[in-house]
Amino acid sequence: MLIDGKWMENWQPVQKADEKGRFIRQVSGFRNWITTDGSDGPTGEGGFKAEAGRYRLYVALICPWASRTLIARKLKGLDEVIPVTVVNPVLNDQGWQFGGYPGAEEDPHFGAKYLHEIYTRADDSYTGRATVPVLWDMKRNVMVSNESADILRMFDTAFEYLVPSDLRLYPDDLADEIDTLNPRIYDMLNNGVYKAGFASSQLAYDEAVDGVFAMLCELEDRLTGEYLFGDRLTETDVRTFVTLIRFDAAYHGLFKTNRAQIADYPRLSAYMARILRLPGVAETVNMDHITRGYYSIKALNPTGIRPTGPDHIGNLLKLAA
C-alpha cells in the first residue's frame, strides 16, 4: 500500500482486522461525482461534467467491485464514451500491474507500470491501498472516484443526455428499498465472502459464513420474479450478480464458503444465468482472470495452484457467449 505517497513493498492482501480477527475493508478516498452539467454530486467537489472520451475507468476483471461498474457501463451503452483499461489479474508486491498477462493492458494514458502510480499522480502524499476501480479524468488529470458504488450511480444518470437509455438502475420509486437492501447484501454476501476468506479466527470465519448462507437463502426465497425487485433490473441485481458469478469457481474453494454452491440453489442459478445473458454482461466476466487472480493470493494459497473445476461455470459461460 501507499504511505505518504511511498509504496510499501511488504504488501499484505489480508488488509486490516479487528481485535476478534474480523477483516476490515478500507474506506474509499476519492469521492467526487461526474454529473450532467458538472455540478457537485452528493460528496466531493464539482467540475466533472459528463463528456465523451474524457474519463478512463481502470479495472481488474477479478474484482467484483470493479466489475459492477463495468456491467453498468455495458448496460447503459457507455462503451464508446468511457474507455476502460484492464490490469493484470495477479496482485504482486507492487499491487496491481499493467500488462504481462493475456487480456491485461498497458496504461495508455501515462504508460504507468503499476496502478499505485496513478494514485500518486492524483495525490503525491496519498496513504491507503491502491484499489480498483479507478475513474480518472484525463482532461484535468485528477482522480474522480475510487468508489464503485458511487461510479455505478454516476453511470446510471450522468451520461444520459449523450447516450439515451430506457434502463434506470436506481429508479426514484425504488430508491429507499434499494438503499435498505444493498448494505445487507454487501455486508453478508459481497463482503461476507471476503470476511470468511480473510478471517484470522474461527469465530470471525463462522460469523461470516453464517451471514453468507443466510443471505443466499434469503435471496433464493425472494426471487419469485425475474429480478430482486420483480421485473425491473436494478443496481442491486448488478451488485449481487458479481458475487454469484465468482462464488462456485473462487469463493467456495479459496474462501472456504463451502456449505453449498450457487448451483445448489435453483432460483439463484437461473437468476445468475438470466443476468449473464443480458447484452454485454458476459463480456465483463473473464473466468480466467477471476480464478488466476483469486488463486494467486499467496496468504490464502501459497502454492498458487489453481483448481480446474467446477465444470458447470465454464459451460454456463459458453452458453452465454
Ligand SMILES: N[C@@H](CCC(=O)N[C@@H](CS)C(=O)NCC(=O)O)C(=O)O
Ligand atoms: N470500496 C472499493 C473497494 C475496492 C476494492 O477493495 N478493490 C480490491 C480488489 S477486489 C483492490 O483493488 N484491492 C487491492 C488492495 O487492497 O491493495 C470499491 O468498492 O470501489
